[in-house]
Amino acid sequence: MTSRWRTTIALGVLLVAVTGCNDDATSGRDPAWPSTTDPIxxxxLVWGTGSEVHLPDGTVIELDQPVGSYVVAGSGVWYLSADQxxxxxxxxATAAGEVVDTDxxxxxxxxRTSADGRWLAFLDRPEGDDGPREAVVVDLxxxxxVVRSDEGLVPDDTSDVDWTDLYEELPVDVHGITGDTAYVRGLDDTIAYDLSTGEASVAEDTEGLRDLRPEPPHWNPAHTWSIPEQPFGAVPQLRxxxxxxxxxxxAADPSAPPALPGSPDLDSWTLTGWLDDTTAVGLTSTLDDSDPRPVLITCTVPDxxxxxxxxxxxxVTLPVDRPWGIHPQA
Structure with a gap:
């Protein structure tokens, strides 16, 4: 088993320094997050089983608990861990076996992460789960x-706010990162953050948002095959x-025994993107009425x-921002 060691990084000073204001954006300019010039x-495809996260190059990163909510970027796997x-x-958790705590x-x-693994973004809750939220973007x-801001995430008058009720009625989220812009869903508007400056503005350009969730047809890199829109219940096609x-x-196997609960459902699947010019990737699920789990599949062309x-x-357990195993912008 890989040896592991644990480090704690003191983000508390940084958080105090940049919270408590409603500016368009604030930036903690001191490098307080783990960084790397040799990203994973x-x-x-990325997926998790047990306490292991499997990366596209075959690297396996072991966590100190069963895989739950996580993303991959920078030097490893960023995940939420429940203690005793x-x-x-x-x-x-890094490929070298180190576990780094953050505040x-x-x-x-x-x-959310960028497709190249450089950027990590999320909504932080520095005052606890039931408090206000702030958008954070880190250059790994x-x-x-680069960004820590509550722009668009808190009302003008916070004197009598029930934060839990507010965010249930008006959900906020991070849409994602494309190019040098991070998009955050605010209470009323989508906020765009320029990652070269950290400055915020109301998003006027919807092209970047479309890039985050491309609509079918999904083309392979060479633009020679596509995944057309899949009608409900239809067997997926490649065009x-x-x-x-x-x-x-x-492939049919007449000698195969009947499928058992917990095994992959090979009668229903969907295709979602491309690994390369000849390999499409998709999803099915396990045969389990009570708790079906995603199962990644690949389909090749031209057969x-x-x-x-x-x-x-x-x-398997898939990354929060890769519900189909691959990054939406891959």
Whole structure:
């Protein structure tokens, strides 16, 4: 087993220095976050099983608990860890076996990274789970907290705010990062942060937002095959730029026993993106009515044959910002 050691980084001073104001954006210019000039591989499939997170290049990073809410960027896996007292910590596990504690308290569904693994973004809750939220963006190549801002995330009058009720009625989130801009869903508007300056503005350009959640058809890098829109209940197809579409399928095995609960459902699946010019990636789930788990699959062109990604047979846990295993901007 890989030896592990734990480090705590003191973000508290930084947080105190930059919170408590409603400016458009503030930036903690001291490098207080773990940084790296040799980031982990993020350009492919990522999934978790047990306490291990599997990266595209075959690297496996072990966490100190079963995999839950996590993202991959910079030097490793950023994840929420529950200790023996049920207090949740935000930690970094590196490929070298180090575990780094932070003082941040992210709202788990807001965790986002850039496709190249340089940027980490989330909504922090420095006053606790039931308090106001702040947008945070970190440059993991320098450790610099480029953005810490409550712009658009708190009302003008905070004297009598029930924060839990407010965020249930008006959900806030991080849309994602594209190019040099991070997009945050505020109470009323989408806020765009210029990552070269940390400055905030109301998003006027919707093209960047569209890039975060591309609509079908999804083209391979060479633009020779696409995944067309999939009608509900239909078997997914792959369409060449010229010619007839190919219906995807799993190879039949007449000698295979009947599928058991917990095994992959090979009768229903969806395709979501491309690993390369000839390999589409998609999802099915385990056969379990009470708690089905995602299972990653790949389908190849031109034959349309599909297979379960090795290691996914019993279901996996996917990164918060990669609900299909690959980054939305891959």
């Amino acid at each position: 591989a993020t350009d492919g 007292d049920s207090e949740v910590d935000f930690e970094l 941040a308290n992210p709202y788990a569904p807001s965790l 190549t320098t450790g610099e907290e 060449p730029d010229r010619g007839q579409p190919v219906t995807t399928r799993f 349309g044959e599909c297979e379960v990604v090795p290691g996914n047979e019993g279901g």
